[in-house]
Amino acid sequence: MNGIGFIKGMLLTLRHFVESYVDDVRYGFKKYSPNVDNFQQRQGTQAAGVFTVQYPDEKVAMPERFRFVPFLVVEDYDHPERPGKDWCTSCGICAKVCPPQCIWIVRSNDPATGRPVPEPEAFFIDIDICMNCGFCAEYCPFDAIKMDHDYELASYDRTTSHIFDKDKLSKEFKYWKTIAPNRAIDEAQARGGWEHKDAQKAARRGGGAADSKREEVRARKEEEQKQPVASAPVAQETKPAAAETPAPAAATSGGGEKPWTDSEEERERRKQAALARKAARASKRE
Amino acid sequence: MVDMTVPNSPATSIEDAIADLKAKFPDAVSDDKREGYSGVIVSKDKLLEVARYIHDTLGFDYLSSATAVDYLGEGNHSNDHLEMVYHAYRTTGGKALVFKAQTDREKAELPSLVSVWKGADFQEREAWDLFGIRFQGHPNLKRILMWEGFHGFPMRKDWHEAYYEQDHKPFDSRWPSGHVYRAEERNIFGKNVKYPADIDLSKLTDISESSMYEGFGMGVEYTQVRDGEGMATDQLIVNMGPHHPSTHGVFRMIMRLDGETVTHLEPVMGYLHRNHEKIGERNTFLQNIPFTDRLDYISSMGNNHGYVLAVEQLLALAPKYTPPTYRTEVLRVLMVELTRIVNHLWAIGFWLNDLGAFFTPVLYFIQERERILDFFEAVAGSRMMCNYMRFGGVFADLPERIRTVANLMNDRVRDFNTMQFLTEMINERIPRTIDELDEYLTNSDIVRVRSEGVGYLSREDAINYSAAGPLLRGSGVAYDIRRAEPYSIYDELDFDVAVQYEGDMYARYLVRLQEMRESVRILKQILPRLEYTAGESVASPFAYSGKVPIGEAYGRVENGKGELGYYVVSAGDKKAAANPWRYHVRAPSFINLTPLGVMAKGGKVADLVAILGSIDIVLGETDR
Ligand code: SF4
Ligand code: SF4
Numbered sequence: 066m067n068g069i070g071f072i073k074g075m076l077l078t079l080r081h082f083v084e085s086y087v088d089d090v091r092y093g094f095k096k097y098s099p100n101v102d103n104f105q106q107r108q109g110t111q112a113a114g115v116f117t118v119q120y121p122d123e124k125v126a127m128p129e130r131f132r133f134v135p136f137l138v139v140e141d142y143d144h145p146e147r148p149g150k151d152w153c154t155s156c157g158i159c160a161k162v163c164p165p166q167c168i169w170i171v172r173s174n175d176p177a178t179g180r181p182v183p184e185p186e187a188f189f190i191d192i193d194i195c196m197n198c199g200f201c202a203e204y205c206p207f208d209a210i211k212m213d214h215d216y217e218l219a220s221y222d223r224t225t226s227h228i229f230d231k232d233k234l235s236k237e238f239k240y241w242k243t244i245a246p247n248r249a250i251d252e253a254q255a256r257g258g259w260e261h262k263d264a265q266k267a268a269r270r271g272g273g274a275a276d277s278k279r280e281e282v283r284a285r286k287e288e289e290q291k292q293p294v295a296s297a298p299v300a301q302e303t304k305p306a307a308a309e310t311p312a313p314a315a316a317t318s319g320g321g322e323k324p325w326t327d328s329e330e331e332r333e334r335r336k337q338a339a340l341a342r343k344a345a346r347a348s349k350r351e
Numbered sequence: 352m353v354d355m356t357v358p359n360s361p362a363t364s365i366e367d368a369i370a371d372l373k374a375k376f377p378d379a380v381s382d383d384k385r386e387g388y389s390g391v392i393v394s395k396d397k398l399l400e401v402a403r404y405i406h407d408t409l410g411f412d413y414l415s416s417a418t419a420v421d422y423l424g425e426g427n428h429s430n431d432h433l434e435m436v437y438h439a440y441r442t443t444g445g446k447a448l449v450f451k452a453q454t455d456r457e458k459a460e461l462p463s464l465v466s467v468w469k470g471a472d473f474q475e476r477e478a479w480d481l482f483g484i485r486f487q488g489h490p491n492l493k494r495i496l497m498w499e500g501f502h503g504f505p506m507r508k509d510w511h512e513a514y515y516e517q518d519h520k521p522f523d524s525r526w527p528s529g530h531v532y533r534a535e536e537r538n539i540f541g542k543n544v545k546y547p548a549d550i551d552l553s554k555l556t557d558i559s560e561s562s563m564y565e566g567f568g569m570g571v572e573y574t575q576v577r578d579g580e581g582m583a584t585d586q587l588i589v590n591m592g593p594h595h596p597s598t599h600g601v602f603r604m605i606m607r608l609d610g611e612t613v614t615h616l617e618p619v620m621g622y623l624h625r626n627h628e629k630i631g632e633r634n635t636f637l638q639n640i641p642f643t644d645r646l647d648y649i650s651s652m653g654n655n656h657g658y659v660l661a662v663e664q665l666l667a668l669a670p671k672y673t674p675p676t677y678r679t680e681v682l683r684v685l686m687v688e689l690t691r692i693v694n695h696l697w698a699i700g701f702w703l704n705d706l707g708a709f710f711t712p713v714l715y716f717i718q719e720r721e722r723i724l725d726f727f728e729a730v731a732g733s734r735m736m737c738n739y740m741r742f743g744g745v746f747a748d749l750p751e752r753i754r755t756v757a758n759l760m761n762d763r764v765r766d767f768n769t770m771q772f773l774t775e776m777i778n779e780r781i782p783r784t785i786d787e788l789d790e791y792l793t794n795s796d797i798v799r800v801r802s803e804g805v806g807y808l809s810r811e812d813a814i815n816y817s818a819a820g821p822l823l824r825g826s827g828v829a830y831d832i833r834r835a836e837p838y839s840i841y842d843e844l845d846f847d848v849a850v851q852y853e854g855d856m857y858a859r860y861l862v863r864l865q866e867m868r869e870s871v872r873i874l875k876q877i878l879p880r881l882e883y884t885a886g887e888s889v890a891s892p893f894a895y896s897g898k899v900p901i902g903e904a905y906g907r908v909e910n911g912k913g914e915l916g917y918y919v920v921s922a923g924d925k926k927a928a929a930n931p932w933r934y935h936v937r938a939p940s941f942i943n944l945t946p947l948g949v950m951a952k953g954g955k956v957a958d959l960v961a962i963l964g965s966i967d968i969v970l971g972e973t974d975r
Contacts, residue, residue, distance in 0.1 A: 070794030077791045081715060104763040110722065110775040118763075126755035126762035128729040130747070157526035162895040164638035166522050169529030181527065189531040198641035198738050203746070204895040212732065214758045228531055244758050247750075 084114040097123065129245040132199040132212035134192045135159075137234040138241055140261070142339040149339035151235070152209035152261050154183035159201035159210050167194035168201060183263070188231045193223065207262055208252050214244050232342055365446050368409050376401055383451060387668055387902020387921075390449025398452045399462040399488075402437075406467045411439035411448050412814050413830070414468035416905065416916050416937040417475065419482040423456065423508040425922050425932065433459050433484055436918065438905055439468075442814055442828055444835035447905065454484060456507075463489035470817020473945045481506035481628075491566065496621035496974060498559035505626055512629065519930045520633055563619055564588065567607050584609060589956070593622045597705055597960040600970030604959070606951070613959060616951045618944050623974035631934035636662055636742070636899050636921075639934060644736040646915075646936060647972040650694045652686040652727070653910040655740035660838055661906025661917040662742050666893075668900040669927070675743050678887035680840045681880045682745050686727070686737070687908070688870040688877070692781060693720045694911025695863040698821075698967040699788065702860070705964035706801050712791065719784040722776055729753040729769070744891030749773075749881075770881070777874045785867050793864065802856035806950045806962035809854055816946040819939045820913025821866065822966055825859035827852035832909040846873050856965040898927035912967050913939030936975055940968035 089096050092103060097119050104123070107116050118125055140150040160168040171187040174180065202212050213236070220226050242249045253259050260268070369391055373380050379397035383390050393401045405411045416438045423431045433454050438447040454461050463486035464471045475486045476495040483504035486492055493499060503510050514534040516522050567588050592603035601622035607615040627646065631639050643658045644651035666672055675683075697720065700713030724734040730749055731739040739746050753767045792798050808818065813826035823830055831848040833841040849865035851858035899921045907916035916937030921928045943966050951959050 068796055070799070071796045074791050074795045077787065078711060099761075105765050105767075108725075108765050109767065110772055110780055116718065116721075122761060123763050124759055124761050126757045126759075126764045128732075128750075128753060128755050130730065130732040130750065131728060132732040155527070158895060160526040160529060161521035162635075162637065163525075164520075164634060164641050166520055166525055168525060169531040170526045171529055172527035187530075189529065191531065191533070196641055196645075197733065197736065199732055199746075200637075200641070200895075214756070217759065224533070228533070244756050246756070247754075 081114075086114070088114050099123070127214040127216075127244075129248050131214050132197050132202070133216045134195050134197065134213055134218065134229070135190060135199075135201050135210050135234070136213045136236045136240075137188060137231065138209050138211055138238050139235045139339070141237045141239050142336055147261075147264065148336040149235075150261075151184055151231075152207055152238070153185050153188065153205075154207055154209070154263070155181075155185035155188075156183075156206065159205050162200045162204045164198055164200065165194045165196050167191040185231065188234060190229050190234060191227065192218065192229055193227045208256065209261075211241050211245070235339075235342070237339075363410075363441075363445070365448055368405075368411075368448055371409065372401065372405070375404060380450075383449075387665070387900065389903070390447075390451060392451050392453065395452045395454055395461055399464065399467070401450070402464050402467045405439055405448060405450070409448070410441050410443075413440045413442050414438070414464070414470045414817050415440050415447065415907070415914060416918060416935070417464070417471050417478070418918055418935040418937070419478040419484055419506070420920060420933045421456070421482060421506065421508045422922075431456055433482055435461055435478065435484065436903075437464070438916070438918075440835070442830045442835075444830075446836060449905070459484040460487060461485075462487050463492075465489055468817065469812075469815045470942060470945055472816075473942060474817075477941075480504070481626075483507065493562060493565070494621075496624040498621070499562040500558045506629060512626070518633065520635060520638060563605060563617070566617070567605065567615060586614070591959070593619075598963065599701065599968055600973075602963075602968070602970055602973070604947075604951075604963075606956075606959070608956065611955045611957075613951045613954055613956060616948045616959075618947055620941075620944070620970075621974050623970045625975070627975040628934055628936065631936075632931055634931075634934075635896075635929050636931055637893065637895065637897065639931070640740065641736065641738040643936075644738055645971055646938065646975065647694075647910065647912060647940060647969045648735055649697050649969055650687075650690045650911045651735055651737045652683075652690040652731075652739055653694075653908060653915060655737065656683055656687050656839075657906055657908040657910065657915045658917050658919075659740045659742055659906075660908060661904045661919045662899060664904035664906055665899045665902050665919065665921055666742060668902050673743060673892055676884075676887050676889060677840075677880075678748075678884035679744050679889045681877060681884055682748070682889060683740060684839055684841070684844070685874065685877045685881065686731075686739060687910075688873050689723050689726070691870050691911045692867050693723050694967075695821075695867050696720050696784070696788075698911070698964075699792070699860060699863055702856075702961065702964035702967070703792070703798075705961045706798065708797075712788075715791070716784065716788060719781060722780060726753065726769075726772065726776070729755075741891030742893040742897070744893075745889045748889050773881075774878060777871060777878060781867075781874075782871055785864070785871065789864060792860070798860075799857060801958075801961065802860065802965070803853070804855050804857075805954060805958050806856045806859075806965055807854050808946055808950050810852075812946055812949060813854070816949070817942050818913070818946055819943060820909070820911070820967075821849075821859045821862040822913065822943050822946075824848065824850045825862045826854040832907055832914055836907075838906075838908065844873050844876055846870075856961060859965045896929065898925075898929050899931075900927045901925075903933075907937065910939060912969065912972070913943055915939055936972075938972040938975060940970070940972040941975070944968065944973065 088107065092101050095101050096103065096107075106112065108118075108125070138152040140147045140152065142148050144150075155170050155172040157170055157172070160166075160170050167190055169189040170185050173182040173184045173186040175182055197212075199212050201210050256262055256265070258265050372391065376397060379394045379401060380391050383392050414437060416436075418436055420434045420436060422434060433456055435452045437450050439450070440447055452461055459482070461484055463475055465475065466488065472491070473495060475489055476492060478484050479486060479492055480494040480497050481504055494501065497505065505512070514537060516524065587608045589606055589608055590603065591606065592598040593601040598604070603619040603622070605617050605619060606613050627642065631642060634642065639658060640655055643654040646654050663675070667674070696716040700716040703712040704710060727737055728734045731737040731746060749769050751769060753765070753769050753772055755765050757764050808822065808826050810827045813823050813828055818826070827850060829848045829850040832838070834848050846869045849862045849869060851861050901921045901923055903918070903920045905916055905918045907914055914937065918933065918935040918937065919931050920933035922932035947963065947966065950962050954962065
């Protein structure tokens with residue numbers, strides 16, 4: 066022991082110190098300027114020296130598979146047929162597979178017959194409990210729930226704002242196509258087209274004849290919604306459905322039916338509601 | 352370097368050992384005939400004797416795991432009982448000798464095996480704490496994860512946690528009429544805790560603190576204490592932690608000091624205890640995978656691996672079973688070896704922190720870690736909570752490109768070819784960092800002066816205390832599960848087991864350094880395998896509601912911190928169950944603390960911090 070090892074170590078520290086300025090010089094002391102396109106280089110395998118990301122002035126964009134809390138896919142708000150329509154069929158698989166059990170789904174029932182309708186009446190995710198595991202997205206058979214990339218969810222209040230309801234969770238299908246373009250393509254291929262499985266099925270069947278029963282249910286619900294009902298913890302009387310797990314695909318069977326045919330006004334109403342939601346979200350973001 | 356060849360001649364096989372055991376103790380030892388179970392059942396009055404024979408004569412010198420199971424109301428097992436399950440190994444390699452002892456639930460008592468394997472110490476305390484099995488002859492039978500005075504034994508099947516909802520997930524309240532509520536809202540006391548009027552708080556006694564100081568000789572007259580030279584001296588009892596920056600989390604040590612010298616030390620843990628195992632029993636088999644991420648949160652890939660291996664052992668009992676494809680295994684090894692490098696970079700870096708080199712070395716090392724985590728993020732979706740492995744598969748194959756997509760304000764985009772990124776990382780960056788680390792520290796006078804000869808653990812102690820990982824190999828025991836009982840594709844990979852003989856902190860450092868080099872060596876063999884298996888399926892055949900055949904399994908892997916084992920029991924009236932009956936984690940961070948007292952004794956307080964750092968613990972795993 067003669068101090069040589071120690072001196073060598075200090076030289077290494079010195080080298081690191083010098084290296085941390087190399088980039089600064091190379092980019093004319095504008096290393097972090099948004100006008101300099103060097104992020105790829107700075108963060109790559111050939112990078113040397115300091116590679117700190119200056120959050121929040123710059124952020125590392127997320128890879129496609131990145132998972133934060135989930136969101137619900139809804140049809141694009143300018144979709145010609147089904148604007149803002151939930152992709153979720155309330156099959157309940159995500160709620161069953163969720164490890165910390167933070168997904169709560171109220172399935173819609175036809176008020177007259179008590180038979181389930183493939184659409185969630187309410188959908189909640191307690192994002193405090195969500196462990197960001199991605200199982201819900203992985204096992205959803207309808208590509209209706211996806212993991213979001215927006216990780217900036219910190220807020221001052223824990224108890225009131227962290228149970229996300231359907232409004233807060235819903236995002237356009239378009240959005241998924243922007244944040245995960247490749248995955249969206251793969252999934253569409255597996256589904257057999259860009260549209261939701263049910264919509265495709267309907268298209269294959271030729272559509273045309275309005276699904277009278279579904280229309281009926283819709284109308285009745287409309288009636289009910291005239292009196293605003295708080296969706297949250299209202300204890301509802303739910304008749305235990307006779308069929309245990311109504312496979313949503315089976316529920317739409319009946320031959321030659323189109324799973325969704327909205328009236329003009331209904332479509333318009335949905336679209337407006339959806340746009341309002343979007344605007345509200347956008348303004349909150351400011 | 353020692354290349355370990357496993358002498359598995361028939362004379363030393365497990366079957367022979369069991370036959371020998373049964374011949375020697377015909378009345379006390381019988382085969383475990385339950386479906387899907389293995390090993391022997393030992394009658395409890397002969398347990399100590401049999402254990403001693405297993406250790407001394409049969410040569411099973413390493414007690415890997417000792418844990419309890421509560422068979423309450425489990426139809427297939429005739430009567431309700433508690434059962435201790437022991438997995439003993441030979442440090443020369445080979446399979447486990449599994450032996451079990453059963454006891455009544457009401458009067459749960461078993462002889463303690465601490466006198467045979469000291470490694471049973473904490474594990475028996477845990478079984479006492481969580482299951483209420485009283486171990487006769489245990490030198491220090493106190494609660495270990497819960498506090499003294501806690502009511503009940505939480506891992507028993509009839510114990511229900513706060514906000515208990517149902518025995519098994521999925522909970523019925525979530526679907527189809529999932530009207531959301533917060534569990535806290537169900538607190539019957541509302542926001543304030545109100546005590547019933549007839550309870551006088553001043554009369555409640557809290558023994559949790561005072562009981563910890565038992566055995567420390569508190570209140571002993573100083574005149575009665577002699578130091579080494581026979582001089583009357585005062586002794587000081589010092590608490591370090593739980594909120595101490597150098598304890599790597601909420602960990603506490605109580606020590607008795609003679610001047611600067613530690614004369615007695617006891618670790619106190621459980622501040623991060625969340626009864627991971629009880630949660631695991633409520634969960635379905637699948638749901639446990641993301642929970643394992645949270646054990647040793649530095650190496651979540653390794654945690655996933657151990658668990659899926661255990662469950663795959665059970666799945667293999669089914670008449671129809673598709674083993675993971677070769678590519679799946681290749682991907683798994685790729686991930687866990689990268690994880691090992693991450694773990695060791697972290698461990699060495701923070702150990703340097705403990706030695707007083709505040710954060711400069713760590714930052715140099717975790718730069719490399721960042722690259723690896725970028726890769727994990729692109730492949731698995733998360734940097735640390737990877738949740739990557741599935742039963743019989745993995746979450747997804749490597750993406751073609753590590754591409755990011757701008758979404759938030761100020762997002763900056765990167766786009767790399769995955770294989771190129773990986774190749775550059777494995778062939779250039781990581782070896783370069785390891786060499787740099789070597790140059791920086793190995794011959795640094797300060798590191799050597801501080802660490803050579805400090806925190807000594809002898810070879811015999813290391814084995815007997817069930818130390819694992821670099822702690823064991825730094826004491827001259829060339830025991831690495833990847834070689835001793837190969838899993839996955841390790842038997843076809845070429846690497847050496849890193850071993851050092853000095854048994855001090857410096858030896859552990861060298862083991863870690865060497866192990867990173869060996870990992871790079873493995874990774875270099877993985878790269879061509881990745882190329883030629885491209886396109887093979889890696890999908891898991893396990894459905895979201897999949898069931899696992901009944902039986903027991905112990906899956907263990909060599910994780911960065913040591914042997915990580917999962918003891919999983921699937922039980923039920925049917926052929927298969929959706930939820931584990933028992934889910935136990937043999938946590939290296941927990942068991943490696945057993946010899947902490949021995950290592951610290953006689954050392955200085957300042958070294959204690961570094962000794963703890965050289966064990967390398969993560970409290971998420973210690974406390975579970
Ligand atoms: S799994 Fe998909 S379709 Fe089923 S309830 Fe969940 S989000 Fe809806
Ligand atoms: S990400 Fe995981 S924890 Fe979160 S809602 Fe989905 S399944 Fe549940």
